[in-house]
Amino acid sequence: MTRVVGCDVGGTFTDLILLDEAAGEVRIAKVPTTVENQAFGVMAAIGQVNGRLDRLDALVHGTTTTTNALLEKKISRCGLITTRGFRDVIELGRRTRPNAYGLLGGFEPLVPRELRLEVDERMDAAGEVVRPLDEAGMRAAAEVLAAAGCESLVIHFLHAYANPAHERRAAEIAAEVWPNRHVTIGSEIISEYREYERGVAAAVNAAIQPVLDRYISRLTDELSAHGYGRDLLVMQGNGGTVSSRIVAEHAINTVMSGPASGVMAAAFTGARSGFPDVITYDMGGTSSDVGLIRDGIPATSAELQLEYGMPIHVPMVDVHSIGAGGGSLAVIDDAGLLRVGPQSAGAMPGPICYGRGGTQPTITDANLALGRLNPAALLSVDNPISLGHVRDRIATVVGEPLGLDADGAAAAILQIGNNRMAGAIRMVSLARGHDPRDFALFAFGGAGPLHAVALAAELAIPTVLIPARPGITNAIGCVVADVRHDYVNSVNKPLDQLDMADVRAVLEAQIAEGRATIEREGVAVEELVLVHRAEMQFQGQSHMLHVPLPGVDVGKAALRRAFEEVYFNRFSLELKEIQPVLVSLQTAVIGRRGAVSLASLADAGARAGSVAAARTGERRVWFAAGWRETPVYDRAKLPLGAEFAGPAVIEQLDTTIVIEPEATARVDDVGNLVVAVPPAYRG
């Protein structure tokens, strides 16, 4: 593969990277996202890099179309047909409330009750028919929903994971009367027990399928009009790609694909630079995303939720969002204590320094007041605000109640903000069974690199890795991602009752389905990689652990040993007396695309001959020990292999990096910045 484009649409910007390996060239574009039709922004970005579409080998696209449609409830009208007695499953949920304390709030189900119909049919948990499908009733129900103007249809029957025969027959009947192809079969989206989560996933798929279908058609039309004749690949939440030809079938897989791209880029970059174990930290304006990578493989989960009442239980890269970002507000609470976040100034009014009318100090304002961000950057905002004004507001709002001056107040905001973020990162890591000290911190996003070194110190993380191009990490994730399809099937049997031939049959069926899908999408892949794992627990437990499986042939004793080992590593407990249960089997079918090299990201041409020559000036910057005159470097000019000690500020187009005085930085051979945080400085 020689010429490939990755294009990621984010909330504010559409980022694009064109990698031309033969020419050793990389081109980058950043254009405003066009919210109504993201295709315009994509075409504009392609235009900006002067990308000749007819000469491209592949175009990989990350889109927020489906995520936004769900969050903003701009979804298609869909109907649902389900087992008699169970139409309220997606409205009743699992008996939860939005918050542990406080009894307010709620959610609207994706399919309103009047569009949820029931038919006579019933399977039991063993997949045996208790009541046959009422075919005439099924047809009538589909006709009613079509006549009610539904654009898509969900068929969701109880225990269909155990036996999908009724769902499939119902879909055949529906196809005869449904005006389009938008019929979602619940068990084809998730083939696991848990009727609420499976039903919501099916409803999510149906609600966004027509939206995604329309968007992809518009984009492919635009692309072919400009001469593009190769594959359009679309990013999925599992960190892999899928051909645009079939992406809408499982539209749900594109939800939350943006954060997944970032983690894929981190995994690729980290492994390349000798850091296979990485915690990713993408700090944005209102929230930050945290992901975990072990041995170069991103952690995945099938238990994420987009918001309250919307679990998305398909396998995805496990990215946890924490409620802290540059726009997090600093407030003095009723107890007279300073709190930073989770309330955010958002994009409007945003931090005071954006000049959009914000009056309440944020983390970004504190960074500015402390010289960590370049005050000259204020000139580029909407309505220039003076640094003095920002400092005055910080002194008034935060300083006065606490008896601090502007410096002290800004430092307090920064310290408490960092403390909170570090605590949240730690919990994300612990909840997944890992000690953060065993990882490197990979920071990206607009504000991640600004805080990363201080956060690493707080978390006792020894190394910070800041990629060459932190602002386009997601687009890079698109370029490096492979084609990937995940399959999960419930088993739910104690080991002593398990027939290992069944295990093999399930895994082989998953492989066959994956191969068939990759063949159908017609994307050129160099090799097929199969990753199997089992979800297991001890009998009577609720939590499950993932146990890697070497292949389709698994011995019972080996499986038991493997599980006990994983369990012991996690909890330091041995429970010989209790029977393990195989809950589900999972297979990832990965089609490797040609490997790309990120060497060209380093852009050696622009680099200076020495660290000193990369220095653009100096300014006063606040650190825990006080103000320091601090050299400022232009990142693009720092020579490869350069090493220097903090304090330092490194600026580049889309981010600023602060190297704390105790740390030392090194530019590696592909332009990543590797920061060593000495033990004495770690918290």
Place this chain on the structure above:
Amino acid sequence: MSRDIDPVTLAVIQNGLQQVCNEMDLAFQRSAFSPVIAEAMDRSDGIYHRDDGALIAQGEMGLPIFVGTMQYSTRTVIERATNLAPGDLYIVNDPYLGGTHLMDVRMAKPFYYSGEIFCWLSNTGHWRDTGGAVPGGFSANATEVEQEGLRLPPVKLYKADVLDEEILAIIMSNIRIADQTIGDIKAQVAALSVGEKRLTALLDRYGARMVEDCIGEMRTRAAQQMRAKIATIPDGRYESVAWVDSDGVVDAPLKIDMKIRKEGTELYFDLSGSSPPCKGPMNSVIASTRSSIYLAMKHIFPEVPINAGTYEPLHIADPEGTFLYARYPRPVSGCAAEVSQRIAEAVFAALVQAVPDILFAAPAGTSGNFALGGHDPGTDKPYVMYLFTGGGYGGARDGDGLSNGCSTIGISTMQPVEVLEQRYPVLFERFALSEGSGGPGRQRGGFGVDYTIRIRDGWARASMVMDHGRFGPQGVLGGADGGVNRVAIHRDGATYVPPHLSKDQDILVGPGDVIEVSTPGGGGYGDPWQRDPALVARDVGRGYYTAEQAAAMYGVALDGGGAVDAAATARLRGRGAAAE
């Protein structure tokens, strides 16, 4: 302040202590066996003062009802502790010593730093069984605590880090499913070890003296914060009454008489007019009674952090001589799950009169505890199926109540029907929204749940401890009550309704028999005749109410197409308006 504590250090240490507790919660939950702990999160971990057990910090993921009980529990351990040494660990589940019911087993451990006790670490976990008349401990008709299970006074389960095998043997010989409970015990002990490790790191970093000073300061600040919130409530007296259906033994309602006086920054709670102690298991121990009030206040002001200071402005007179101050040997298994929710309901119902903009009508307020114990011929093994269901929440100024919300004292999720049918020989014929159950109001209550279980195979006995069968959750400010809890068992063409409506025990059921339950809806908020007619039409379109109910409950008439008939509605509502 005892000495100068800079505001940054104070906030950082507060976060640090909170983090220690959250990490204990996480460790406990992740390795627990009991689904009640691992899935229902029926556990809590915290840090307590070395002298009196006063709450310093408690995990944010703990079960809400434990916000107030654990400091009492820890205090009773401290009072009785002798010959303490590092590595000692107490176990206790005596309800009368700062507990709730027997199933909530507490562990408490002195935390040593530099050779001195710095504080105590404690946790509570709901064990699946502690012996007694019925599996799981919720006997609907126990009359003495001995029938409810094994009662442990504070005893050292570990002495200097060594497990006392003899005490363990006593416990194991007196409970059901002992083999799985050992996993839970290990998880509960391990959680406290996580706390020790993290707390040691915090003290190493900031120094014991500084952390000590910050703890004192945090307590003062939390009290200040709670007082600031209370100050927003107008001075005055606010009264309410809430009813528990029956105690499960004597078929008569139990009255909770709540009188709240707000004066300045303080709240005074008087429950002395409540019913006397009862014969059945609906008595509440004082720790549980107090905790229910704390919990209610936390639901009203969720942003106030929890430590002993938070409770300083809440003055609760001991309701001696009532069923809310149970003494040995009164049975108490219903106090944490049911009576606590009714006490909270009484707090809401009283204070909504004072601050209607932030409060809400009554939530369903029952844990809907249903147990089916029998023999499964398929596996030739005995089984016990527990089912806890939610109900509707009350309407509030800004919106309708949630449907199928969790009990107010819990945060757990319900097991899927598909899992229940895998594990037990039952078939659910319905699991549906309980139409019409949302209490009418300008903002209506949320809906309860209707479920129908058919026994497929083998004989079993059904038991239930529910509530609100006699009286629906209260509507407020002119809103109507939510629908009541209903239970019916259909056998051989006959229908059996429990005499106490919501509580019964050991009802024999066999193949083909059907158990039908409806859980309560939430109370309505404000005059239903002021509800936007378009919303009423929407609700009828969704089948939440019938057109007849819309006319009778909301004064809204619909045309043949289901749209609002404005003229007819005006006529219906005109009558209401004229009456005002």
